[in-house]
Amino acid sequence: MYRYDEFDARIVSERVAQFRGQVERRLAGTLLEDEFKPLRLQNGVYLQLHAYMLRVAIPYGQLSGRQLRQLAVVARDYDRGYGHFTTRQNIQFNWVALKDIPDVLAKLAEVEMHAIQTSGNCIRNVTSDHFAGATKDELMDPRPWCEIIRQWSTFHPEFAFLPRKFKIAVTAAEHDRAAIRVHDIGLHIRKRGDVVGFEVHVGGGQGRTPHLATLVNEFVPEAELLDYLEAIMRVYNRFGRRDNKYKARIKILVSELGEGEFRRLVEEEYAAQRPQEKIDLPQAEIDRIHAYFAPPALAEKPATSDAFEALKAEDPEFARWARVNLHPHKTDGYASVTVSLKPVGGLAGDATDAQMMTVAHLAETYAYDDIRVSHAQNLVLPHVALDDLPDVYRELKAAGLHTANESLITDMIVCPGLDYCNLANARSIPVGQAVQQVFADPDYQEDIGRLHINISGCINACGHHHIGHIGILGVDKKGEEFYQITFGGRADEKAAIGSIAGPGLKADDVPSALKRVVDTYRDLRSDKSELFIETLARLGHDPFKEALYAAD
Amino acid sequence: MTSVRPKLKPETPKAVTAWETATGENVWMTADGGWTKDPAQIGAFTGEEAEARLADAQAQEGQVTDPYFMEVTETGGITGRETLRETIRATGPTVAYGDAG
Numbered sequence A: 001m002y003r004y005d006e007f008d009a010r011i012v013s014e015r016v017a018q019f020r021g022q023v024e025r026r027l028a029g030t031l032l033e034d035e036f037k038p039l040r041l042q043n044g045v046y047l048q049l050h051a052y053m054l055r056v057a058i059p060y061g062q063l064s065g066r067q068l069r070q071l072a073v074v075a076r077d078y079d080r081g082y083g084h085f086t087t088r089q090n091i092q093f094n095w096v097a098l099k100d101i102p103d104v105l106a107k108l109a110e111v112e113m114h115a116i117q118t119s120g121n122c123i124r125n126v127t128s129d130h131f132a133g134a135t136k137d138e139l140m141d142p143r144p145w146c147e148i149i150r151q152w153s154t155f156h157p158e159f160a161f162l163p164r165k166f167k168i169a170v171t172a173a174e175h176d177r178a179a180i181r182v183h184d185i186g187l188h189i190r191k192r193g194d195v196v197g198f199e200v201h202v203g204g205g206q207g208r209t210p211h212l213a214t215l216v217n218e219f220v221p222e223a224e225l226l227d228y229l230e231a232i233m234r235v236y237n238r239f240g241r242r243d244n245k246y247k248a249r250i251k252i253l254v255s256e257l258g259e260g261e262f263r264r265l266v267e268e269e270y271a272a273q274r275p276q277e278k279i280d281l282p283q284a285e286i287d288r289i290h291a292y293f294a295p296p297a298l299a300e301k302p303a304t305s306d307a308f309e310a311l312k313a314e315d316p317e318f319a320r321w322a323r324v325n326l327h328p329h330k331t332d333g334y335a336s337v338t339v340s341l342k343p344v345g346g347l348a349g350d351a352t353d354a355q356m357m358t359v360a361h362l363a364e365t366y367a368y369d370d371i372r373v374s375h376a377q378n379l380v381l382p383h384v385a386l387d388d389l390p391d392v393y394r395e396l397k398a399a400g401l402h403t404a405n406e407s408l409i410t411d412m413i414v415c416p417g418l419d420y421c422n423l424a425n426a427r428s429i430p431v432g433q434a435v436q437q438v439f440a441d442p443d444y445q446e447d448i449g450r451l452h453i454n455i456s457g458c459i460n461a462c463g464h465h466h467i468g469h470i471g472i473l474g475v476d477k478k479g480e481e482f483y484q485i486t487f488g489g490r491a492d493e494k495a496a497i498g499s500i501a502g503p504g505l506k507a508d509d510v511p512s513a514l515k516r517v518v519d520t521y522r523d524l525r526s527d528k529s530e531l532f533i534e535t536l537a538r539l540g541h542d543p544f545k546e547a548l549y550a551a552d
Numbered sequence B: 001m002t003s004v005r006p007k008l009k010p011e012t013p014k015a016v017t018a019w020e021t022a023t024g025e026n027v028w029m030t031a032d033g034g035w036t037k038d039p040a041q042i043g044a045f046t047g048e049e050a051e052a053r054l055a056d057a058q059a060q061e062g063q064v065t066d067p068y069f070m071e072v073t074e075t076g077g078i079t080g081r082e083t084l085r086e087t088i089r090a091t092g093p094t095v096a097y098g099d100a101g
Helices: A006-027 A035-043 A067-079 A098-108 A141-154 A222-239 A248-258 A259-272 A283-291 A306-314 A317-327 A353-366 A386-398 A431-439 A442-448 A505-526 A532-539 A542-547 B047-058 B082-089
Strands: A045-047 A052-056 A084-085 A092-097 A168-171 A185-192 A194-204 A214-221 A324-326 A334-339 A350-352 A370-374 A380-387 A453-456 A470-477 A480-487 B014-020 B026-029 B064-073
Touching: A006 A035, A006 A098, A006 B026, A035 A045, A052 A098, A067 A092, A067 A098, A067 A168, A067 A185, A067 A353, A084 A353, A098 B026, A141 A168, A141 A283, A141 B082, A168 A442, A185 A222, A194 A222, A214 A222, A214 A248, A214 A259, A222 A248, A222 A259, A222 A283, A306 A317, A306 A334, A306 A386, A317 A324, A317 A334, A317 A386, A317 A442, A353 A370, A353 A380, A353 A386, A431 A453, A431 A470, A431 A505, A442 A505, A470 A505, A480 A505, A480 A542, A505 A532, A505 A542, A532 A542, B014 B047, B026 B082, B047 B064
Parallel strands: A168 A185, A453 A470
Antiparallel strands: A045 A052, A052 A092, A084 A092, A084 A350, A185 A194, A194 A214, A324 A334, A334 A380, A370 A380, A470 A480, B014 B026, B014 B064
């Protein structure tokens, strides 16, 4: 993974010192909240329903064991013993006192972490495929390009005051696990002959006006990428709306201008860049960054493992976990392990300090010191030898981290909702837990197969309800919580925005209504291999709407 | 201001609530104008007195952040359109979390 050089370390520590001074002045009352708010947001500090919340950047979701341990220490010593992993592959602490945040940031700086650009109208954390560098189905490892984009965008003076926040996602795999088409810019790495380049999608996003990104350029060669991104950002900075917060994202600009005009403006801007302002990333620099992401020196292994096969034969729970939570690795004898943070009845994406310590230990002992956070709010150990899976499983089980539900119906994306969030209109967590309960039977879940239910507690869509196969949106109707159901969203290479099924349901009615929908799918699917989203596409939404609103 | 909440009529009883600046903990103004972290001690104000109490709170920037009105009964009980939000804010998340979660 990338390691800080002396400049990175100095910039981050200077930033901590600067924020310490700002906090001191805020506590003394010489900085007013209206003055302090943009400063705290630039350091990832929000004020939520109960307390300050600190959002820490995890670049493209990658952590070392040492970093995860330090996050555990922060959770234990400065919070209430847990942290919340987010859909942007970051972590949030819910209960940190403002007076302690400079100390927390200093702790994070010790392990090359910070909270810079995790809020505000700037380019945020670049996200990526959580199996990057490990998965069989990728063209190449996208992380070096995520890092190059991170370095280019961090403290970029021209893009510090954009009309609105800006999110970039990168994938290099045919199956898109980074949801690139619902990002402001989604990059898909392609090759033409020997030349690496990027398919550039612009203007995707969720929130109150969801849009899928438009393909703006089919192939931008790698050496030109940063200049091309600058052209896009300049067009956005110049023409993006600043008069209305709700119309300020680039998705609105692309939609209002139309695909052709937006592309023309970007190309005009690109052509207008003078030679002296071109970044023209030198190959030596591209190579230097790539070197940080050299694959781990995996010991050679046979394609099968006796220890792994023996435990599968002996322990059906382990066999299920292995069926559900392992992803094929590009190297024989290895797998990528999803550590589910979605136990039935738990809090999606939450991990206690002790659980973080366990995963850090496993990463250091068995997994080449590499941990990822997925946009589905789980953790991943990307490189584990099949021989070691029994030991890894035993330790996960002891820590309550062995839930076998990766991409199954209980692996829900759930925003914090009204239990924590100052913007939410309705609760998400208890509704998500109740939905999990009706599908809790592991055989039932496996029979249903891959089905993504996502829930948001307000229209801002942090719980990605628009792109859930089934989406749930909490709304407030005269002080009462109601939940709108959407069908047909998806986040992958066939990305789609779900459509609303009809009137909202009361919280208590949501689990049974969804059970009727899912059982209708089981009755109507052509065979067990046809996923819910495929049956929905084949038959249309009507049978499922009917089931949703049928009386119990 | 972070919190833009529904507007309340002058005669509607209201409390002044905010976040303690140093910790972020929720605080409510008591009937005598002090601050409490105990929702049982919430003071209720109306009319010009309420506006004056909010102005007092806004003048205490170092101590409290982002004060706003919330609807209460005459005895300071949480009520009205935002009962659920304000109850969760006063009593904490409705789900067990951390080691208890």
